[in-house]
Amino acid sequence: MRTTVPLEKVCRLVEGRYENPFELLGPHEVDESGRRALAVRAFLPQSRQAWVVDPAHREPPLPMRRIHPAGFYEAICPMTDGNGSPRYMLRIADEGGKKVTMHDPYAFPHLLTDYDLHLLNEGRHWRLYERLGAQLRTIDGVEGVNFAVWAPNATSVSVIGDFNNWDGRRHPMRKHIPSGFWELFVPGLSEGTLYKYLVRHHDEVFEKSDPVGFGAEVPPRTASKVIDLNRYHWHDQAWMQRRPTIHWLDRPISIYEVHLGSWRRPKDDPHRWMSYREIAHQLVEYVKEMGYTHVELLPVSEHPLSASWGYQTVGYYAATARYGTPQDFMYFVDVCHQNDIGVIIDWVPAHFPRDGHGLARFDGTHLYEHADPRQGEHRDWGTLIFNYGRHEVRNYLVANALFWLDKYHVDGLRVDAVASMLYLDYSRKPGDWLPNEYGGRENLKAIAFLKEFNEQAHLQFPGVLTIAEESTAWAGVSRPTYTGGLGFSMKWNMGWMNDTRSYIRHDPIHRKYHHDELTFSLIYAFHENFILPLSHDEVVHMKGSLLGQMPGDLWQKFANLRLLLSYMWTHPGKKLLFMGGEFGQWNEWDYDRSLQWDLLQWDTHRGVQKCMADLNRLLQQEKALHEVDFDYHGFEWIDCHNWEESTLSYLRRAKDPNDFLVIACNFTPVPRMGHRLGVPKLCWYEEIFNSDSMYYGGGNIGNGPGVMATAEGHHGRPASIPVNLPPLGAIILKPRE
DSSP states (O other), X not given: OOOSSOHHHHHHHHTTOOSOGGGTSEXXXXXXXXXXXXXXXXXXXTEEEEEEEOTTOSSOOEEOEEEETTTEEEEEEOOOOTTSOOOOEEEEEETTOOEEEEOOGGGSOOSOOHHHHHXXXXXXXXXXXXXXXXXXXXXXXXXXXXXXXXOTTOSEEEEEETTTTTOTTTOBOEEETTTTEEEEEEETOOTTOEEEEEEEETTEEEEEOOTTOSOBOSTTOOOEEOOOTTOOOOOOHHHHHHGGGOOGGGSOOEEEEEOTTTSOOOTTOTTSOOOHHHHHHHHHHHHHHHTOSEEEESOOEEOSOGGGTTOSOSEEEEEOGGGOOHHHHHHHHHHXXXXXXXXXXXXXXXXXXXXTTSSTTTTSSOSSBOSSHHXXXXXXXXXXXXXXXXXXXXXXXXXXXXXXXXXXXXXXXXXXXXXXXXXXXXXXXXXSSOOOTTSOSBOHHHHHHXXXXXXXXXXXXXXXXXXXXXXXXXXXXXXXXXXXXXXXXXXEOHHHHHHHHHHHHSOGGGGGGGTHHHHTHHHHTTSSOEEEEEOGGGGOTTOOOHHHHSXXXXXXXXXXXXXXXXXXXXXXXXXXXXXXXXXXXXXXXXXXXXXXXXXXXXXXXXXXXHHHHHHHHHHHHOGGGTTTSSSGGGEEEEEOOOTTTTXXXXXXXXXXXXXXXXXXXXXXXXXXXXXXXXXXXXXXXEEEEETTOGGGXXXXXXXXXXXXXXXXXXXXXXXXXXXXXXXXEEEEEEEEO
């Protein structure tokens, strides 16, 4: 039939190949027989008839002409308000005769401004999560959802969902040229709507989840979900006001690393995950009882495979639906803050999986990842590497980090696999990597990204922690960017972890030949702001549990574990322990099972748990154990050379050097009675901790209530004390006047 638009354009729209459907659809002023008129056009597949309706009921419904048999309609009408803006609705009759009245998506203005598009393409739109994705929006009293997504090389993009029967013909999006962002406001939608993007690249068609989607279906389902992130009412104002004033480097930090799906399962249904709200009060009560300052969660962003533990992320902006809604996770963080517990989450900007609904070849091209497999594929994990040199990709990741700090009040981000980001030849054979422009192996674009991430995180959210899991000798990881560092708050001390685990696994009779594995860490202990980690990685892949890795008989295994934790908690650096290690779980960690809480019926396991709780309390009470973790003034050897007896002794000092503790460790099952230690002061030394206490399940060999120093110099110090070192034990002594 006769129409005001070329048939060729109508055919391209019907076939899903039109970049800007707003040029055809919606209201358009036209010249009809020399008079101004309004051409209202709509593409309504599976409809039998359509009308233009005056919402004020001043005019009767106007039938629309079917211009194309696929369902392209047009009506010429004079309907305008006093300002000349169109005000109308569409009424549709389907094949069964059912009529529905709806607003026309193509009659509403777009949300993205020219300034938004400029910042997005420049890579500096730090609040892109307030523009992209599915934004609940009200325009002239009409509620709906504004969808926006980056797909510059797509031929067309449509929103599909449960609201349009997943029909890619119904809601084609507008492309902002040349920025490459697509957008559409769909009136009438609300929170909970399921949706995806149908992306066409020439003859290829993909169904993609929203890269900035705030919610998702429970895997293995893959649709995104419209979420109102502003609906939750927070009650952590006191914590959030205090956070910017806290200088964490000289505060006690003891982190309890948790996988939410396996920390605890309901007794009545061990195959069911607990929800964020269920676990919040139980976990917070336990963490407070144990004395931890923070919980660190394995990735909570949406991931398709539970066995990846969250480290193969698909929905970077969506809290995983396994444990509930985004508001449920906000409740979890809120409860932690109300109980003075910080929340750190693992964040994975190093790589992403190849799942078809995710970021891989998002618009039919290598958009988020490198096209060359020598740059774009992780050989170890079978995943894809972000193209950090692309402004929009870098912006996507930095804004994602800020998103968790902003919308979820998270207190820190532990960045996974930083080493794999820093080196172009990471885990690659010669010839399987491309050097940088200077011929080196450093990934300069990833380095620039990490610096920008740290700068923005600390600038916009003072008091938060950024923590690097970095396993090489890269200099300055936890140093400010203005001095050439990467800008992280802290770095995991992987060297300490590997050496200490290696040492403690030796049979005590052989430990004297490996004494340097203990002492070596103090050579570099103050080069970075270190966290000492005994993480989930140390209790998986056939390594066994921490308790299972201890040598010796049953008594020695428990004594060794208490000794390991005592040594760790008195060594310079902040602390992190994975769940289950604090009470001596026997089984290697399994992401699909609860921890072995039933073991706490045994005195031996309760003893380890009590020991851990007391170490946490000492860490918080004694300034010498936390005030000077990152400077050599906080540590002095008393004796690091006694390899023959496998003992270590050292001082820990607070900022006030007169506030110090004496620590001695015996790594053999032989008691060392009357073992003399040189000390700085001639005074009484009270024994404030003994890992061999019978309260912890030990043999109670020690020095209670304490020992008096004599003027007999030893170890180059003016006074000394004779102490009884318990077998496979550690003691802490505090000077008293």
